[in-house]
Amino acid sequence: MFVHFFHELKKANVPVSLREYLMLLEAMDSDVIDRKVEDFYYLSRAALVKDERNLDKFDQVFGHVFKGLDLMNEGQTAEIPEEWLRKLTEKFLTEEEKAQIEALGGWEKIMETLKKRLEEQKERHEGGNKWIGTGGTSPFGAYGYNPEGVRIGQKEGRHGKAVKVWDKREYKNLDDSVELGTRNIKVALRRLRKFAREGAPTELDLDDTIRSTAHHGYLDIKMVPERRNKINLLVFFDIGGSMDSHIKLCEELFSAARTEFKNMEYFYFHNCLYEGVWKDNKRRHNEKMSTWDVLHKFPADYKVVFVGDASMSPYEITYAGGSVEHWNEEPGGLWMERVTQIYESCVWLNPIAEKHWEYTPSLQILKQIMGERMYPLTLEGLDKAMRELSR
Amino acid sequence: MKFEGTENYVATEDLRVAVNASITLQRPLLIKGEPGTGKTVLAEEVAKALNAELITWNIKSTTKAHQGLYEYDAVTRLRDSQLGDERVKDIRNYISKGKLWESFERDARPVLLIDEIDKADIEFPNDLLQELDRMEFYVYETNETIKARQRPIVIITSNNEKELPDAFLRRCFFHYIKFPDEDTMRAIIDVHFPGLKGKLVQDALNIFYEIREVPGLKKKPSTSELIDWLKLLLSEDISLEALREKDPSKLIPPLHGALLKNEQDVHLFERLAFLARRERN
Numbered sequence A: 001m002f003v004h005f006f007h008e009l010k011k012a013n014v015p016v017s018l019r020e021y022l023m024l025l026e027a028m029d030s031d032v033i034d035r036k037v038e039d040f041y042y043l044s045r046a047a048l049v050k051d052e053r054n055l056d057k058f059d060q061v062f063g064h065v066f067k068g069l070d071l072m073n074e075g076q077t078a079e080i081p082e083e084w085l086r087k088l089t090e091k092f093l094t095e096e097e098k099a100q101i102e103a104l105g106g107w108e109k110i111m112e113t114l115k116k117r118l119e120e121q122k123e124r125h126e127g128g129n130k131w132i133g134t135g136g137t138s139p140f141g142a143y144g145y146n147p148e149g150v151r152i153g154q155k156e157g158r159h160g161k162a163v164k165v166w167d168k169r170e171y172k173n174l175d176d177s178v179e180l181g182t183r184n185i186k187v188a189l190r191r192l193r194k195f196a197r198e199g200a201p202t203e204l205d206l207d208d209t210i211r212s213t214a215h216h217g218y219l220d221i222k223m224v225p226e227r228r229n230k231i232n233l234l235v236f237f238d239i240g241g242s243m244d245s246h247i248k249l250c251e252e253l254f255s256a257a258r259t260e261f262k263n264m265e266y267f268y269f270h271n272c273l274y275e276g277v278w279k280d281n282k283r284r285h286n287e288k289m290s291t292w293d294v295l296h297k298f299p300a301d302y303k304v305v306f307v308g309d310a311s312m313s314p315y316e317i318t319y320a321g322g323s324v325e326h327w328n329e330e331p332g333g334l335w336m337e338r339v340t341q342i343y344e345s346c347v348w349l350n351p352i353a354e355k356h357w358e359y360t361p362s363l364q365i366l367k368q369i370m371g372e373r374m375y376p377l378t379l380e381g382l383d384k385a386m387r388e389l390s391r
Numbered sequence B: 001m002k003f004e005g006t007e008n009y010v011a012t013e014d015l016r017v018a019v020n021a022s023i024t025l026q027r028p029l030l031i032k033g034e035p036g037t038g039k040t041v042l043a044e045e046v047a048k049a050l051n052a053e054l055i056t057w058n059i060k061s062t063t064k065a066h067q068g069l070y071e072y073d074a075v076t077r078l079r080d081s082q083l084g085d086e087r088v089k090d091i092r093n094y095i096s097k098g099k100l101w102e103s104f105e106r107d108a109r110p111v112l113l114i115d116e117i118d119k120a121d122i123e124f125p126n127d128l129l130q131e132l133d134r135m136e137f138y139v140y141e142t143n144e145t146i147k148a149r150q151r152p153i154v155i156i157t158s159n160n161e162k163e164l165p166d167a168f169l170r171r172c173f174f175h176y177i178k179f180p181d182e183d184t185m186r187a188i189i190d191v192h193f194p195g196l197k198g199k200l201v202q203d204a205l206n207i208f209y210e211i212r213e214v215p216g217l218k219k220k221p222s223t224s225e226l227i228d229w230l231k232l233l234l235s236e237d238i239s240l241e242a243l244r245e246k247d248p249s250k251l252i253p254p255l256h257g258a259l260l261k262n263e264q265d266v267h268l269f270e271r272l273a274f275l276a277r278r279e280r281n
């Protein structure tokens, strides 16, 4: 039974080790707890989970293994922004219609059906025009639920094309431990390393001091630059667009230099920064981290690098609800501003050639928010960006 | 030796299990949680409850692992040697004991608190693995092995500013102090202000949890701020009406300083007040 539990945890990506498993067995043997399920739950949790981000997964597995509850099938169901739907009800449904929804089994039921429809729709590849329940038989169709052209869930008075993309795109997962190939990248790496080593404070070199003191006969203190450097780096990569290959190259560059930094953390976003970022692109729809948490977690002396093409429709930056793939409560531009306010050192690296920049309004907006600190992803651009970061 | 919470500290069931597991199995207990949720105080209370001595090692960004064991002051020794000081002959004179060593020397089992371990360098926890595992270490200068007489109860706190290494985590029990729900918070208030009940507590709690919900706060007020604030409310005799005030601009004075400690947050609140006023007009 415990072995099964252990395996299920592993399957759900809770990083448990044999050592911890044995620790739990040992604790079961001693009389730490009474024979209560709750106590066993607390004990196994304290022994097996070491990161609060995994607590929820643990709970799911525990429920599944010990109470026969169903394990939520993470990573396979399409995530439907519930706020989106709720806003929809508030704005567009009459009292009667709301009552109808109740009659249909309430929100839960509807969400279920909607999820199914979504899956079907994805398979049928109907393009962007058809929408769930456009036929008369669907309970959804009756409400004229058609996000193309209708500003669903947005506050009134907003104009602009509706370009919500509902179908999930396919995203590649990016790895941070890949070997580099091209010569160009090697040069870039050298420069990045140089940047990382600059500004290291000095420390007493005890060996050399003693040697020199013995030699001279008087105390001769020797200092050397501290070996480990002090630069903390926070990198945000935009993935899921046409520039993926470039971004990936850049990610390889940073990951190759990672040991040079005191700390280097990376996160992914899509198009513009919003309230959530993620670390594992395959599980991006389930394992988003709150951007606030990220901003709180990393102190203001971190240096921040954004890597992305900054090309999108302007209202993905300027409007709440402008994101193409979820309902964002606050405009992306606000999130960008928060970052630049918290972190003094920020740059944006852009794989698009600089000569094309002026034709893309969104790029201009982001460049402005960055205080003009946007650089092309070339050797020279990288150099300039690093120089900016070391100021 | 079981920890059940104390009259000064509300320990939820899950926390108690974690503490007791760590005591019984003699493994370190890692405590995480928002600032001000009672991580540091927990160690004090465990020590009190078990009638044990508390030895606190406060970690800073410059703290190195070996400082917990001992420090050898070579520079002073060099200087002394130049001055012909007799002390120079015994290297022991230049070794000062760290907190870990101190805790190893006790006859009765002490509580060793390693507070805010995440402040240190990322390698710090790894550098202590052996010592915490075996509860012994070697002093090269004097060729002796220091072994714990009693394995201390080790409580380690982290504010989660940094990830901790896996090898270190595998050796610990872990407890994340969930932010107290309203009932737990009532119990905590009762511990600090015995007998204080009724409307004031309810209104204060409502405001407190509401403020925590305000998006964009840099520092959400926590248990410790709530307690400070209540203290202030009681001493200044602030009326219930003032607390019930719905206009956030008027709410700021009784909040400022105690609940909102960050200038940016005060500004955020003032902005909200401004928006609220504009909406009304």
Ligand SMILES: Nc1ncnc2c1ncn2[C@@H]1O[C@H](COP(=O)(O)OP(=O)(O)OP(=O)(O)O)[C@@H](O)[C@H]1O
Binding pocket: B008, B009, B010, B011, B033, B034, B035, B036, B037, B038, B039, B040, B041, B042, B157, B159, B188, B191, B223, B224, B227
């Ligand atoms: N469960 C509790 N029971 C009683 N008092 C509590 C409890 N939790 C917090 N407090 C009170 O809150 C205050 C803050 O606690 P403490 O300093 O231990 O927080 P902390 O988690 O160590 O914070 P930080 O991360 O900022 O160091 C203390 O005054 C303590 O009395």
Ligand SMILES: [Mg+2]
Binding pocket: B039, B040, B041, B115, B157
């Ligand atoms: Mg503390």
